[in-house]
Amino acid sequence: MDCVGNTTIREERLLFHPSLLAVPNSYSLCKGCNKLIKKNCRLNGEKKKLGCSRVLFLTATTTTTGGKNQLSPVAPIQTKALNENRVHKKIVILGSTGSIGTQTLEIVDTCPENFQVVGLACGGSQLDIFVSQIHKYRPKIVAISDSRKIQMLRDMLQDLDYDCQIGVGERGLVDCASFPESDLVVTGIVGCAGLIPTVAAIKAGKDICLANKETLIAGGPVIAPLVEKHRVHILPADSEHSAIFQCLQGVPGGALSKLILTASGGAFRDTPLEQLPYVTLKDALKHPNWNMGAKITIDSATLMNKGLEVIEAHFLFGTAYDNIQVVVHPQSIIHSMIELCDTSVIAQMGWPDMRLPLLYAMSWPCRLPLPFPSLDLVKVGTLSFKEPDRNKYPCLDLAYGAGKRGGTMPAVLNAANEEAVYRFRNEEISYLEISKVIEYVMDRHENGLFIEQPSLEDILDADQWARKTAREFSPQLPFVMKHSTKAAGK
Incomplete structure:
Protein backbone atom coordinates (compact mmCIF):
# COMPACT_ATOMS: atom_id res chain seq x y z
CA MET A 1 0.00 0.00 0.00
CA SER A 72 -10.19 7.36 -6.23
CA PRO A 73 -10.42 10.89 -7.63
CA VAL A 74 -6.65 10.87 -8.07
CA ALA A 75 -6.43 7.75 -10.25
CA PRO A 76 -4.24 6.59 -11.77
CA ILE A 77 -1.72 6.24 -8.95
CA GLN A 78 0.80 3.46 -9.41
CA THR A 79 0.67 0.94 -6.59
CA LYS A 80 3.17 -1.72 -5.63
CA ALA A 81 0.61 -4.30 -4.55
CA LEU A 82 1.51 -6.42 -7.55
CA ASN A 83 5.03 -6.33 -8.92
CA GLU A 84 7.62 -8.48 -10.60
CA ASN A 85 8.59 -10.13 -7.32
CA ARG A 86 5.14 -11.70 -7.16
CA VAL A 87 5.42 -13.35 -10.59
CA HIS A 88 6.70 -16.89 -10.64
CA LYS A 89 4.83 -19.18 -12.97
CA LYS A 90 5.45 -22.70 -14.17
CA ILE A 91 4.56 -22.83 -17.85
CA VAL A 92 3.87 -25.37 -20.57
CA ILE A 93 4.45 -24.30 -24.18
CA LEU A 94 2.46 -26.04 -26.93
CA GLY A 95 4.20 -25.42 -30.25
CA SER A 96 7.59 -24.60 -28.77
CA THR A 97 9.54 -24.74 -32.06
CA GLY A 98 7.23 -22.35 -33.91
CA SER A 99 7.25 -18.57 -33.99
CA ILE A 100 5.15 -18.13 -30.83
CA GLY A 101 7.02 -20.85 -28.96
CA THR A 102 10.50 -19.54 -29.69
CA GLN A 103 9.51 -15.97 -28.77
CA THR A 104 7.97 -17.26 -25.54
CA LEU A 105 11.28 -18.92 -24.71
CA GLU A 106 13.06 -15.64 -25.43
CA ILE A 107 10.89 -14.08 -22.73
CA VAL A 108 11.81 -16.92 -20.36
CA ASP A 109 15.48 -16.20 -21.10
CA THR A 110 14.92 -12.51 -20.33
CA CYS A 111 12.92 -13.20 -17.14
CA PRO A 112 14.35 -16.47 -15.77
CA GLU A 113 13.35 -15.62 -12.20
CA ASN A 114 9.71 -15.23 -13.19
CA PHE A 115 9.06 -18.24 -15.43
CA GLN A 116 10.00 -21.91 -15.29
CA VAL A 117 9.38 -24.20 -18.26
CA VAL A 118 7.88 -27.50 -17.07
CA GLY A 119 6.48 -28.75 -20.39
CA LEU A 120 7.24 -28.48 -24.11
CA ALA A 121 5.33 -29.84 -27.11
CA CYS A 122 5.76 -29.55 -30.86
CA GLY A 123 4.57 -31.08 -34.12
CA GLY A 124 7.83 -32.87 -34.83
CA SER A 125 9.06 -31.16 -37.99
CA GLN A 126 12.03 -29.48 -36.25
CA LEU A 127 13.37 -32.14 -33.91
CA ASP A 128 16.86 -30.65 -33.72
CA ILE A 129 15.46 -27.41 -32.30
CA PHE A 130 13.11 -29.32 -30.00
CA VAL A 131 15.90 -31.46 -28.57
CA SER A 132 18.09 -28.42 -27.93
CA GLN A 133 15.16 -26.78 -26.12
CA ILE A 134 14.74 -29.86 -23.93
CA HIS A 135 18.42 -29.87 -22.99
CA LYS A 136 18.40 -26.15 -22.21
CA TYR A 137 15.12 -25.78 -20.26
CA ARG A 138 14.93 -29.29 -18.75
CA PRO A 139 11.12 -29.65 -18.79
CA LYS A 140 9.49 -32.45 -16.82
CA ILE A 141 7.21 -33.48 -19.71
CA VAL A 142 7.55 -33.23 -23.50
CA ALA A 143 5.41 -34.37 -26.41
CA ILE A 144 5.38 -34.49 -30.21
CA SER A 145 2.20 -34.87 -32.23
CA ASP A 146 3.81 -36.78 -35.13
CA SER A 147 3.92 -40.42 -34.02
CA ARG A 148 6.33 -41.27 -36.85
CA LYS A 149 9.03 -39.19 -35.14
CA ILE A 150 8.78 -40.61 -31.63
CA GLN A 151 11.56 -43.18 -31.96
CA MET A 152 13.85 -40.60 -33.52
CA LEU A 153 13.15 -38.28 -30.60
CA ARG A 154 13.88 -41.02 -28.05
CA ASP A 155 17.17 -41.79 -29.80
CA MET A 156 18.16 -38.12 -29.79
CA LEU A 157 17.42 -37.88 -26.05
CA GLN A 158 19.42 -40.93 -24.99
CA ASP A 159 22.06 -38.74 -23.36
CA LEU A 160 19.51 -36.75 -21.34
CA ASP A 161 20.78 -36.67 -17.75
CA TYR A 162 17.42 -36.41 -15.97
CA ASP A 163 14.01 -38.11 -16.01
CA CYS A 164 11.59 -36.60 -18.50
CA GLN A 165 8.15 -37.90 -19.46
CA ILE A 166 7.84 -38.25 -23.25
CA GLY A 167 4.42 -38.33 -24.92
CA VAL A 168 3.26 -38.75 -28.50
CA GLY A 169 0.23 -37.91 -30.58
CA GLU A 170 -2.93 -36.27 -29.35
CA ARG A 171 -2.68 -38.11 -26.02
CA GLY A 172 0.82 -36.74 -25.49
CA LEU A 173 -0.31 -33.17 -26.22
CA VAL A 174 -3.24 -33.56 -23.82
CA ASP A 175 -0.97 -34.89 -21.06
CA CYS A 176 1.41 -31.99 -21.59
CA ALA A 177 -1.39 -29.41 -21.62
CA SER A 178 -2.90 -30.76 -18.39
CA PHE A 179 0.39 -31.37 -16.57
CA PRO A 180 -0.46 -30.97 -12.84
CA GLU A 181 2.57 -28.84 -11.91
CA SER A 182 1.91 -26.08 -14.45
CA ASP A 183 0.22 -22.73 -13.78
CA LEU A 184 -0.07 -21.46 -17.34
CA VAL A 185 -0.31 -23.08 -20.78
CA VAL A 186 0.92 -21.11 -23.81
CA THR A 187 -1.00 -22.37 -26.84
CA GLY A 188 1.20 -21.75 -29.86
CA ILE A 189 0.08 -24.69 -32.01
CA VAL A 190 -1.09 -23.43 -35.41
CA GLY A 191 -4.60 -24.33 -36.52
CA CYS A 192 -7.39 -26.46 -35.11
CA ALA A 193 -4.85 -29.02 -33.84
CA GLY A 194 -4.59 -26.88 -30.72
CA LEU A 195 -8.27 -27.18 -29.82
CA ILE A 196 -8.30 -30.52 -27.97
CA PRO A 197 -5.13 -29.81 -25.90
CA THR A 198 -6.54 -26.41 -24.97
CA VAL A 199 -9.82 -27.98 -23.85
CA ALA A 200 -7.80 -30.43 -21.74
CA ALA A 201 -5.84 -27.57 -20.15
CA ILE A 202 -9.04 -25.70 -19.29
CA LYS A 203 -10.59 -28.81 -17.75
CA ALA A 204 -7.42 -29.21 -15.68
CA GLY A 205 -7.87 -25.68 -14.32
CA LYS A 206 -4.94 -24.10 -16.18
CA ASP A 207 -4.85 -20.48 -17.22
CA ILE A 208 -4.43 -20.13 -20.99
CA CYS A 209 -2.04 -17.75 -22.72
CA LEU A 210 -3.98 -17.86 -25.99
CA ALA A 211 -1.83 -17.53 -29.10
CA ASN A 212 -3.84 -20.13 -31.03
CA LYS A 213 -6.79 -18.09 -32.26
CA GLU A 214 -8.42 -21.13 -33.87
CA THR A 215 -9.30 -22.39 -30.39
CA LEU A 216 -11.96 -19.71 -30.00
CA ILE A 217 -12.80 -19.35 -33.69
CA ALA A 218 -13.68 -23.00 -34.21
CA GLY A 219 -14.44 -23.98 -30.64
CA GLY A 220 -15.97 -20.79 -29.25
CA PRO A 221 -19.42 -22.34 -28.62
CA VAL A 222 -17.73 -25.08 -26.54
CA ILE A 223 -14.83 -23.16 -24.99
CA ALA A 224 -16.88 -20.31 -23.49
CA PRO A 225 -18.97 -22.48 -21.12
CA LEU A 226 -15.90 -24.54 -20.16
CA VAL A 227 -14.01 -21.40 -19.14
CA GLU A 228 -16.94 -20.35 -16.97
CA LYS A 229 -17.32 -23.82 -15.45
CA HIS A 230 -13.65 -24.27 -14.54
CA ARG A 231 -13.07 -20.62 -13.63
CA VAL A 232 -9.87 -20.19 -15.62
CA HIS A 233 -8.39 -17.12 -17.29
CA ILE A 234 -8.14 -16.86 -21.07
CA LEU A 235 -5.37 -14.31 -21.61
CA PRO A 236 -4.98 -13.10 -25.22
CA ALA A 237 -1.41 -13.19 -26.50
CA ASP A 238 -1.81 -11.73 -29.97
CA SER A 239 -1.22 -8.01 -30.31
CA GLU A 240 -4.76 -6.91 -31.18
CA HIS A 241 -6.66 -8.72 -28.45
CA SER A 242 -3.95 -7.98 -25.91
CA ALA A 243 -4.34 -4.30 -26.80
CA ILE A 244 -8.10 -4.46 -26.24
CA PHE A 245 -7.58 -6.38 -23.00
CA GLN A 246 -5.19 -3.69 -21.77
CA CYS A 247 -7.50 -0.86 -22.85
CA LEU A 248 -10.37 -2.45 -20.91
CA GLN A 249 -8.52 -2.36 -17.60
CA GLY A 250 -10.59 -0.11 -15.35
CA VAL A 251 -13.51 0.26 -17.77
CA PRO A 252 -16.80 -0.34 -15.94
CA GLY A 253 -19.31 -2.86 -17.22
CA GLY A 254 -21.67 -1.51 -19.86
CA ALA A 255 -19.35 1.34 -20.92
CA LEU A 256 -17.87 -0.42 -23.97
CA SER A 257 -19.37 0.68 -27.28
CA LYS A 258 -17.09 -0.63 -30.04
CA LEU A 259 -13.87 -2.54 -30.69
CA ILE A 260 -11.52 -1.23 -33.38
CA LEU A 261 -9.01 -3.80 -34.65
CA THR A 262 -6.06 -2.46 -36.59
CA ALA A 263 -4.54 -4.28 -39.56
CA SER A 264 -1.23 -3.65 -41.28
CA GLY A 265 -2.72 -4.50 -44.67
CA GLY A 266 -0.22 -7.29 -45.23
CA ALA A 267 2.23 -7.89 -48.02
CA PHE A 268 -0.09 -6.56 -50.75
CA ARG A 269 -1.30 -3.44 -48.98
CA ASP A 270 0.13 -1.20 -51.72
CA THR A 271 -0.26 -3.65 -54.61
CA PRO A 272 -2.85 -2.58 -57.23
CA LEU A 273 -5.83 -4.93 -57.52
CA GLU A 274 -5.06 -5.72 -61.16
CA GLN A 275 -1.62 -7.12 -60.20
CA LEU A 276 -2.93 -9.64 -57.65
CA PRO A 277 -3.39 -12.46 -60.23
CA TYR A 278 0.38 -12.42 -60.72
CA VAL A 279 1.65 -12.36 -57.13
CA THR A 280 3.75 -15.27 -55.90
CA LEU A 281 4.27 -17.19 -52.68
CA LYS A 282 7.54 -15.35 -52.16
CA ASP A 283 5.72 -12.03 -52.46
CA ALA A 284 3.03 -13.08 -49.97
CA LEU A 285 5.64 -13.94 -47.34
CA LYS A 286 7.12 -10.42 -47.29
CA HIS A 287 5.23 -8.89 -44.37
CA PRO A 288 6.01 -5.17 -44.09
CA ASN A 289 6.00 -4.96 -40.27
CA TRP A 290 5.79 -8.22 -38.32
CA ASN A 291 8.08 -11.23 -37.95
CA MET A 292 5.68 -14.18 -37.98
CA GLY A 293 5.30 -17.73 -39.27
CA ALA A 294 4.49 -18.48 -42.93
CA LYS A 295 0.82 -19.36 -42.45
CA ILE A 296 -0.12 -16.29 -40.44
CA THR A 297 1.90 -14.06 -42.80
CA ILE A 298 -0.19 -15.29 -45.74
CA ASP A 299 -3.34 -14.82 -43.65
CA SER A 300 -2.20 -11.25 -43.10
CA ALA A 301 -1.84 -10.75 -46.85
CA THR A 302 -5.42 -11.92 -47.48
CA LEU A 303 -6.69 -10.15 -44.32
CA MET A 304 -8.15 -13.49 -43.22
CA ASN A 305 -6.01 -13.09 -40.12
CA LYS A 306 -8.00 -9.98 -39.22
CA GLY A 307 -11.27 -11.71 -40.05
CA LEU A 308 -10.37 -14.55 -37.70
CA GLU A 309 -9.47 -11.99 -35.04
CA VAL A 310 -12.92 -10.43 -35.40
CA ILE A 311 -14.48 -13.80 -34.52
CA GLU A 312 -12.03 -14.28 -31.66
CA ALA A 313 -12.81 -10.80 -30.31
CA HIS A 314 -16.52 -11.62 -30.39
CA PHE A 315 -15.97 -14.61 -28.10
CA LEU A 316 -13.32 -12.99 -25.89
CA PHE A 317 -15.14 -9.77 -25.16
CA GLY A 318 -18.79 -10.61 -25.89
CA THR A 319 -19.07 -7.87 -28.52
CA ALA A 320 -21.58 -8.03 -31.38
CA TYR A 321 -20.05 -8.32 -34.84
CA ASP A 322 -21.63 -5.04 -35.94
CA ASN A 323 -19.68 -3.35 -33.12
CA ILE A 324 -16.28 -4.69 -34.23
CA GLN A 325 -14.55 -2.51 -36.82
CA VAL A 326 -11.40 -3.22 -38.83
CA VAL A 327 -9.17 -0.38 -40.02
CA VAL A 328 -5.92 -0.56 -41.97
CA HIS A 329 -3.10 1.09 -40.01
CA PRO A 330 0.12 0.73 -42.04
CA GLN A 331 2.52 1.69 -39.24
CA SER A 332 1.31 -1.07 -36.83
CA ILE A 333 1.97 1.22 -33.85
CA ILE A 334 -1.59 1.30 -32.52
CA HIS A 335 -2.42 -2.35 -31.95
CA SER A 336 -6.14 -1.83 -31.37
CA MET A 337 -8.60 0.58 -29.78
CA ILE A 338 -11.88 0.65 -27.90
CA GLU A 339 -14.62 3.24 -28.14
CA LEU A 340 -16.69 3.91 -25.01
CA CYS A 341 -20.29 4.96 -24.63
CA ASP A 342 -19.27 8.63 -24.29
CA THR A 343 -17.38 8.39 -27.65
CA SER A 344 -13.97 8.44 -25.93
CA VAL A 345 -11.41 6.22 -27.67
CA ILE A 346 -8.63 4.40 -25.80
CA ALA A 347 -5.71 2.97 -27.78
CA GLN A 348 -2.74 0.78 -26.90
CA MET A 349 0.53 1.55 -28.68
CA GLY A 350 3.97 0.00 -28.99
CA TRP A 351 6.55 -1.21 -31.45
CA PRO A 352 5.36 -4.20 -33.52
CA ASP A 353 6.96 -6.95 -31.43
CA MET A 354 5.05 -10.12 -30.57
CA ARG A 355 7.02 -10.54 -27.35
CA LEU A 356 5.21 -7.61 -25.73
CA PRO A 357 1.66 -9.06 -25.82
CA LEU A 358 3.09 -12.47 -24.98
CA LEU A 359 4.80 -11.10 -21.89
CA TYR A 360 1.68 -9.25 -20.75
CA ALA A 361 -0.40 -12.43 -21.00
CA MET A 362 2.26 -14.49 -19.24
CA SER A 363 2.81 -12.04 -16.38
CA TRP A 364 -0.77 -10.76 -15.90
CA PRO A 365 -2.03 -9.30 -13.61
CA CYS A 366 1.46 -7.84 -13.12
CA ARG A 367 3.78 -6.05 -15.51
CA LEU A 368 7.43 -6.96 -15.87
CA PRO A 369 10.18 -4.58 -17.03
CA LEU A 370 11.90 -5.47 -20.29
CA PRO A 371 15.07 -4.04 -21.85
CA PHE A 372 13.27 -3.12 -25.08
CA PRO A 373 13.55 0.26 -26.82
CA SER A 374 10.83 2.74 -25.87
CA LEU A 375 8.32 3.87 -28.46
CA ASP A 376 9.41 7.21 -29.93
CA LEU A 377 6.37 8.85 -31.52
CA VAL A 378 8.51 11.70 -32.82
CA LYS A 379 10.50 9.21 -34.88
CA VAL A 380 7.31 7.48 -36.00
CA GLY A 381 6.01 10.86 -37.13
CA THR A 382 2.72 9.84 -38.75
CA LEU A 383 -0.08 7.47 -37.82
CA SER A 384 -2.52 6.85 -40.66
CA PHE A 385 -5.72 4.84 -41.09
CA LYS A 386 -7.99 3.78 -43.92
CA GLU A 387 -10.88 1.45 -44.63
CA PRO A 388 -9.89 -1.99 -45.98
CA ASP A 389 -10.62 -2.47 -49.68
CA ARG A 390 -13.28 -5.21 -49.73
CA ASN A 391 -12.47 -6.05 -53.36
CA LYS A 392 -8.83 -6.63 -52.49
CA TYR A 393 -9.64 -8.50 -49.27
CA PRO A 394 -12.71 -10.76 -49.88
CA CYS A 395 -11.65 -13.03 -47.00
CA LEU A 396 -12.61 -10.32 -44.50
CA ASP A 397 -16.27 -10.43 -45.54
CA LEU A 398 -16.21 -14.23 -45.54
CA ALA A 399 -15.04 -14.16 -41.92
CA TYR A 400 -17.72 -11.67 -40.85
CA GLY A 401 -20.33 -13.83 -42.58
CA ALA A 402 -19.13 -17.02 -40.87
CA GLY A 403 -19.03 -15.32 -37.50
CA LYS A 404 -22.55 -13.96 -37.77
CA ARG A 405 -23.82 -17.35 -38.97
CA GLY A 406 -22.24 -18.98 -35.93
CA GLY A 407 -22.55 -22.68 -35.14
CA THR A 408 -20.15 -24.82 -37.16
CA MET A 409 -19.53 -22.16 -39.83
CA PRO A 410 -16.48 -20.51 -38.16
CA ALA A 411 -14.85 -23.94 -37.83
CA VAL A 412 -15.51 -24.58 -41.52
CA LEU A 413 -14.12 -21.16 -42.46
CA ASN A 414 -10.96 -21.78 -40.47
CA ALA A 415 -10.36 -25.31 -41.79
CA ALA A 416 -11.01 -24.29 -45.39
CA ASN A 417 -8.59 -21.39 -45.02
CA GLU A 418 -5.88 -23.61 -43.56
CA GLU A 419 -6.17 -26.03 -46.47
CA ALA A 420 -6.30 -23.23 -49.03
CA VAL A 421 -3.16 -21.62 -47.60
CA TYR A 422 -1.47 -25.03 -47.57
CA ARG A 423 -2.33 -25.53 -51.25
CA PHE A 424 -1.10 -22.03 -52.07
CA ARG A 425 2.19 -22.70 -50.28
CA ASN A 426 2.53 -25.87 -52.37
CA GLU A 427 1.70 -23.83 -55.50
CA GLU A 428 -1.39 -25.91 -56.29
CA ILE A 429 -3.62 -22.83 -56.46
CA SER A 430 -3.04 -19.14 -57.08
CA TYR A 431 -3.19 -16.42 -54.44
CA LEU A 432 -6.64 -15.21 -55.54
CA GLU A 433 -8.03 -18.73 -55.31
CA ILE A 434 -7.52 -18.85 -51.54
CA SER A 435 -10.79 -16.95 -51.06
CA LYS A 436 -12.47 -19.01 -53.81
CA VAL A 437 -11.69 -22.24 -51.95
CA ILE A 438 -13.11 -20.86 -48.69
CA GLU A 439 -16.28 -19.56 -50.32
CA TYR A 440 -16.81 -22.88 -52.12
CA VAL A 441 -16.52 -24.87 -48.88
CA MET A 442 -18.79 -22.50 -46.93
CA ASP A 443 -21.47 -22.71 -49.63
CA ARG A 444 -21.33 -26.50 -49.57
CA HIS A 445 -21.57 -26.57 -45.78
CA GLU A 446 -24.60 -24.28 -45.71
CA ASN A 447 -26.50 -26.77 -47.86
CA GLY A 448 -27.75 -29.22 -45.22
CA LEU A 449 -24.59 -29.69 -43.11
CA PHE A 450 -24.68 -26.62 -40.86
CA ILE A 451 -25.22 -27.19 -37.11
CA GLU A 452 -26.37 -24.21 -35.06
CA GLN A 453 -25.47 -25.49 -31.57
CA PRO A 454 -22.55 -27.88 -32.08
CA SER A 455 -20.80 -30.14 -29.60
CA LEU A 456 -17.02 -30.51 -29.59
CA GLU A 457 -17.42 -33.64 -31.73
CA ASP A 458 -19.60 -31.71 -34.21
CA ILE A 459 -16.93 -29.01 -34.49
CA LEU A 460 -14.16 -31.55 -35.08
CA ASP A 461 -16.30 -33.36 -37.68
CA ALA A 462 -17.02 -30.08 -39.46
CA ASP A 463 -13.31 -29.29 -39.40
CA GLN A 464 -12.40 -32.59 -41.06
CA TRP A 465 -15.21 -32.32 -43.62
CA ALA A 466 -14.13 -28.79 -44.57
CA ARG A 467 -10.51 -29.87 -45.06
CA LYS A 468 -11.52 -32.74 -47.32
CA THR A 469 -13.85 -30.50 -49.32
CA ALA A 470 -11.19 -27.80 -49.68
CA ARG A 471 -8.79 -30.37 -51.11
CA GLU A 472 -11.38 -31.28 -53.75
CA PHE A 473 -11.59 -27.73 -55.11
CA SER A 474 -10.30 -27.49 -58.68
CA PRO A 475 -8.49 -24.30 -59.71
CA GLN A 476 -10.42 -22.15 -62.18
CA LEU A 477 -7.99 -19.26 -62.68
CA PRO A 478 -4.97 -19.64 -64.96
CA PHE A 479 -2.03 -20.84 -62.89
CA VAL A 480 0.72 -18.24 -62.63
CA MET A 481 4.33 -19.41 -62.73
CA LYS A 482 6.13 -18.78 -59.48
CA HIS A 483 8.88 -16.83 -61.24
CA SER A 484 6.49 -14.50 -63.08
CA THR A 485 8.02 -11.09 -63.77
CA LYS A 486 4.57 -9.55 -63.34
CA ALA A 487 4.45 -10.33 -59.65
CA ALA A 488 3.71 -7.55 -57.21
CA GLY A 489 6.55 -5.15 -56.78
CA LYS A 490 8.36 -6.39 -59.89
Missing part, protein backbone atom coordinates in the same frame (compact mmCIF):
# COMPACT_ATOMS: atom_id res chain seq x y z
CA ASP A 2 1.03 3.57 -0.66
CA CYS A 3 -0.23 6.37 1.61
CA VAL A 4 -1.07 9.89 0.52
CA GLY A 5 -1.77 12.00 3.61
CA ASN A 6 -4.47 10.28 5.61
CA THR A 7 -5.81 8.46 2.54
CA THR A 8 -4.59 4.97 1.77
CA ILE A 9 -4.38 4.11 -1.92
CA ARG A 10 -4.71 0.47 -2.78
CA GLU A 11 -5.59 -1.67 -5.75
CA GLU A 12 -8.92 -3.45 -5.93
CA ARG A 13 -10.28 -5.77 -8.59
CA LEU A 14 -13.43 -5.25 -10.60
CA LEU A 15 -15.18 -8.16 -12.24
CA PHE A 16 -15.91 -7.18 -15.83
CA HIS A 17 -19.41 -8.29 -16.73
CA PRO A 18 -22.02 -6.65 -18.98
CA SER A 19 -24.54 -6.33 -16.16
CA LEU A 20 -22.70 -6.04 -12.84
CA LEU A 21 -19.60 -5.00 -10.97
CA ALA A 22 -18.23 -6.97 -8.05
CA VAL A 23 -16.04 -4.97 -5.67
CA PRO A 24 -14.21 -7.17 -3.15
CA ASN A 25 -13.57 -5.72 0.27
CA SER A 26 -10.09 -7.22 0.41
CA TYR A 27 -7.81 -9.71 -1.26
CA SER A 28 -4.60 -11.57 -0.66
CA LEU A 29 -2.25 -13.65 -2.77
CA CYS A 30 -2.63 -17.43 -2.72
CA LYS A 31 0.76 -19.00 -2.01
CA GLY A 32 -0.30 -22.20 -3.72
CA CYS A 33 -1.25 -20.88 -7.14
CA ASN A 34 -0.09 -17.24 -7.11
CA LYS A 35 -3.60 -15.93 -7.77
CA LEU A 36 -5.59 -13.27 -5.99
CA ILE A 37 -7.87 -14.59 -3.27
CA LYS A 38 -10.98 -12.48 -2.92
CA LYS A 39 -12.87 -12.43 0.37
CA ASN A 40 -16.38 -11.33 1.23
CA CYS A 41 -17.19 -10.50 -2.39
CA ARG A 42 -20.61 -9.00 -3.02
CA LEU A 43 -22.40 -9.88 -6.25
CA ASN A 44 -25.73 -8.05 -6.65
CA GLY A 45 -25.89 -7.55 -2.88
CA GLU A 46 -25.28 -11.23 -2.06
CA LYS A 47 -22.20 -11.95 0.04
CA LYS A 48 -20.13 -14.84 -1.35
CA LYS A 49 -16.94 -16.50 -0.21
CA LEU A 50 -14.58 -16.95 -3.12
CA GLY A 51 -11.38 -18.92 -3.24
CA CYS A 52 -8.76 -18.28 -5.89
CA SER A 53 -10.04 -15.78 -8.40
CA ARG A 54 -10.80 -17.59 -11.66
CA VAL A 55 -12.61 -14.84 -13.49
CA LEU A 56 -11.49 -12.17 -15.88
CA PHE A 57 -11.19 -9.11 -13.71
CA LEU A 58 -10.09 -5.58 -14.37
CA THR A 59 -8.18 -3.06 -12.31
CA ALA A 60 -9.45 0.08 -10.63
CA THR A 61 -7.78 2.36 -8.12
CA THR A 62 -9.75 3.00 -4.93
CA THR A 63 -9.24 5.03 -1.80
CA THR A 64 -9.76 3.84 1.74
CA THR A 65 -10.80 6.69 4.02
CA GLY A 66 -12.27 5.95 7.41
CA GLY A 67 -12.59 2.26 6.54
CA LYS A 68 -14.81 2.87 3.48
CA ASN A 69 -13.85 2.17 -0.13
CA GLN A 70 -14.59 4.63 -2.89
CA LEU A 71 -13.31 5.22 -6.41
